[in-house]
Amino acid sequence: MATAEMLLSEQHLHHQRLRLDALRDQLSELDPSLHPSRATGPMSAEFASAAALLTERERQVLEQVLSGAANAAIAGELGVSLETVKTHVKRILRKMGAANRAELISRSR
Template sequence: PGWNVTTERAQPPGARAPSGRAHSLTRRELEVLEFVAEGATNARIARALTISEGTVKGHMKHILRKLGAANRAEAVSHWLRLNSP
């Protein structure tokens, strides 16, 4: 994924400055969330990022908590809403 890195956080190209809890997502969490938005499984994300499935699950746990989402679909929905023009 092509991310514009400003400090320790990253945003997709052309995205607004994140608001609310989304600003606390790390670069890696944003990468994972982009894969999730594309419908990728934990196994596919793990292979693509060269990390374990357990690590992907940990990132998802943090993403869900930070966005206040109950599941993957809700997390993607929150993220897309916060980053739409």
């Protein structure tokens, strides 16, 4: 059973890494200076591991944050209140070990 759980965990991390790579690509299209190259080293693995600990809704908010969306835009896109988005962003920053959005985006590289 533990082997099956490890496999599912590894598959989940792989899926998260693919999603984050796609987000980084989108971010670099918006502003190439924010993402000069795709990182494949320990930091991106660390970021993907931390992102795997997020809830599904937090991952949705993370995707929006990494794409440069403001809280109000995220709230409108997800159909939740502005306060709910602020709470999600705070939790994401805490779980990802980032002080602010800029640091979060930097760590996503």
